[in-house]
Amino acid sequence: MARGVIEAGERFGQKIYERLRQEIKAAPVVQLDETPFQVLDLDQSHGYFWSACSTEEFSPHQVSYFHYAPSRSGKVITEILGDDFSGGIMCDGFSGYSNNRLPEAYWGTCLVHINRQFKRLLDPKITRFQGQSIASDAVRILAKVFHIEKRLKYSSASEKAAQRRQHLKAMIDDFYQLIEEALTKSPLKPLRNAIKNALKLKKRVYQMFRHGELPLHNNHNEQLIRPTTLVRKNSLFAKSTAGAKANAIWYSIVQTAKLNHLDVFKYLETLLNAFTKRETPEIEAYLPWAREIQ
Template identity: 25%
Template sequence: MSSAPFLDLSAIPEDQRDAVLALLQENVALKEKATGLQSKAADLEDLVKRLEHLVAELRNAVHGKRSEKLSEDERQLAFEDLEVAVAEAETQHDEQAPTAPAPQRAARRNRGNLPKNLPRIEQVLEPESLDCPCGCGEMHMIGEDRTERLDIIPAQLRVIVTVRPKYACRSCAEGVTQAPAPAHLIEGGLPTEGAIAHVLVSKFSDHLPLYRQSQILARSGIDLHRSTLADWVGTASFHLGPVVDRLAEHLKRSSKLFMDETTAPVLDPGRGRTKTGYLWALARDDRGWGGDDPPGVVFTYAPSRGGHNAEQILQGFDGILQLDGYAGYNRLTRSSRKGGAPITVAHCWAHARRKLKEVFDRDGSEIAAEGLRRIAEIYRIEAEIRGMGPGQRRSARQARTAPKVAEFGEWLQSQRRRISSKSRLGEKLTYIHRQWDGLQTFLHDGRVEIDSNSVENLIRPIALTRKNALFAGHDEGGRAWGRIASLIATAKINGVEPFAYLKATLEAIAAGHPTRRIDDLLPWNFSPSS
């Protein structure tokens, strides 16, 4: 045999030759199997090394040095790639050992989480024959197995054809009647209010610029230029303006608000390049202490970061304002403030912590590390009392937090006397010192948060839209951006689906929704059945 070329069969008794040959064949098969298993083991080892590398990369991105950390968006991509790699490794393992018992691992399904309102298309699979194998006759159904899988059909486009029959009297020329034409947001225009809402959500929630939406529509045979979509957005922005203005009025009636600003690059045709505009975020979020007022945010575009913009936006508001240490807000605390009495400021401990963290990450400063440790103790108490009523929070802060804040203040002044104010650490300590009064505001009012992270979380989607859209085409585009983003963000933080809300709101406006009932159109008053 070719499998045993050096074996002399003549030396083996004839009655044992078959058994020896069988053993030799089995040995060859085992060697081939062993070789295959070694190859598979090597492949799996390579996969494990790859996954270990990805995990190390992700761990470094999350916990590594600041200069090596990923942004929020990049971190999500890293998570996605890691999960893709895990799924690939599991699939490869299954394919390499199809006959071996499969290890127990989580099934790749999401049973029970498919919404009941999704349309179901049933596919009934009958056996090839219902005749009993024993010849007893036709079998009867005694039960069934049902499985559900999610199917996705690319966005369906359809045409709404409105037919209005005309009726006339056969006996005279006076009796012609016809149903009135339904009201549309864009009279005589192409889109339904649902189509406009889809464009708004795609641009300002899914961060898909209009020119990309135009390209996607073209794949379905719909030729809609970017400028046409821009007309739809502008019309919607105009009609939604009163709703956003009313939203701002509601927020400014509150006793406490957050404020922050973020850049919004805007094309400057006169210079052929972009200039830096700003979206100012004014937000209310009382969920930390169980407040009754629903959360909301309004983004207001301004061409500059000057403090007078904040002063203008806050006209009529006289409560506590939580913000970072930007000097432009200082004018709000002066007696000369326009639009109201001087505002009480609550500064942000997260920003104070961030200043020390920058020094620690760069220099490994023991002083910065001590400051971070002290701030962590304050945050630990905040985590324990989150969700309690304002009275309970104030009592806990006075009893537990105030002594730690006082100790931090003494430590801060002690370090400032020792360290040059011109050094990197000295500059950070001076920053905290300048905000010291505002950093203590939260101790005396249980409604006040320890930081302004709430508003920072709300403006994060703005940054993603900015990244994908590159810039706004004009100052007016920046205003529309802020207006529509306000309604989408407020809908989201109130648990309202933005498309359903905007579609219903645009339909109501087109139908002549009365101004006196404009509060009905605010996101927190929307329900899917309305």
Template identity: 25%
Template structure:
């Protein structure tokens, strides 16, 4: 924009009277350019820009048409503004009075000086719901921890500890409904002939530096209940509070949000070895994979959610928007084709494809604009892309000789190349940016003429991201680094299982069950035949 708000506030009739004709024409040129740019921004829609379809207003048509004649226009008000406007008295919020007491960071309450936690003598809070015990299970040590002698039921024993586990029971064949089943696990200690007492203990995975959540059988929620909570949170996009409400209303189970959060983090830690051992290898050792990235928030800090997907696997990674993430996922010796957008971090890769859908949206924006030269440039790009796509579709049905397709369309591509060279320094910003984008990645757009079997768009990666973009808009990202890792690991396993046409939840429950016992996680299910 040429004129800022500060400039516009100073312009009035008296000021305009002081300008000469040349000065007035110069000011008019700036105002006209700003007006066109503002109108083009107002005319953006999912068909001519990178805006997602969910940003289309309910009263807009599919093509982004304006409100029909005769109907009142509804102003686009953000959720926060609308909430304030609908709240009585919110418009006249009183100013805060000065308070000399210090405040906690991110809190409106002053520090009291007292230590955090429960005050001595006050009643504590613990689990108050008491469910009936449906079954009891005893756990005895099998051998003496001292001398190694086998222990049998004949040896003296006594109970030393117990725990309760609430598990979700799925219906059998021909039945419907979900049931909660509570089991009391009693752990015994046995006396060996050598005099040593050996205790049976719940299973536990070894501690890991990057995880603070424990992977142990000493947990109220059973493996399948953990998987069910993951389904509500990850797949149904419910917050911890909404998961708690659902479990209470529909299953009669009272769990705290802290317990629900622990289940999610524990499941994320349980599948971490699967992600690192199988999914990284899966997206590296294929002929074709797709990549995309979108912004992500971790406790207010900007991160990026990356997706790398292929025919049988999908991997999500949250990190910086840098080339290091690409190298971490794809490795230093990358082979095969990568379909991506125009982010510069991909440019070091030799066999790369550019998504034509991104190019179509940007060219469509030029055609819908108000600048005549930009309109002509956008029409020329759209014509070339339509011709190339039609030729690729025809070649897939009847493959031509090697190099024939490129040679046939060489004059058209050369004409577009020359036009891009002329427009790379154009005064119109969007025209200049699109011309330079084409020149930077020229060969990646038209490599499909040499390999018609390759894809034309990056829709696979964008579809893989779509569900989690909606989750980001609902939940506003994650709050901790551990929560971010758990989210990415669970999303990777869930999407990979869905891509392989198998249910992720029984597998996730089995992974949690095995890992709680300190065992290795089972491999991912094979694609359904």
């Protein structure tokens, strides 16, 4: 069974898979995330699935692309996007997502991840500490940002950026003023760490006011990558690097099909029939958003 999945990926899935990567490279904004995945033939404990997807708004096509790599090194980003990518990147604060990798790109950051660090400090199981009210105020401000973002009215990325400047910027300014003042009062380590993380990412947070096509968070990609964690729990590992790469191919094809509202089983059946009967089928006609497929 595993050998069949690998061979099908190499024979039939690879061309579609590579075409999806080209679509990601051309996207105005790419959302990136990564998750560990154990491969038995590796010397180290595990490799990684890297997930790249187009944004839900302002993207010509909805694409989900998975790339297997043996490491979490930031150089994997250029393996996916090339070294001349000049669009936007939405990601979390992981150090591998470095401006130095793609100097022509502009970088946003996940406001939900920033919020999460403050929210953890409000867990009822945590003993109350001095400065906890700062975390509460930070979470309250960001909750309002998320709420108002959903109510913005716009018809283009530039209009969205303008709406954000009008309705959200003062709140983000207040958020940073709050935590910058709190840092001068020598807060306890948990709060200090949350503040320093938010300050480290400040420039990326403010990119939302220049680039309306940047989402506020990476939730869309995290939802797409979640099935890989479920598979990891059920199948535990891949035996070989070839198996992990085949997984990446089929994850990409299946998730992109779902994003384009296809019946996954029927789509895979169509692909396999086409690639079995023809030596060189027209790839464009079999992409998930193609008129012939829809």
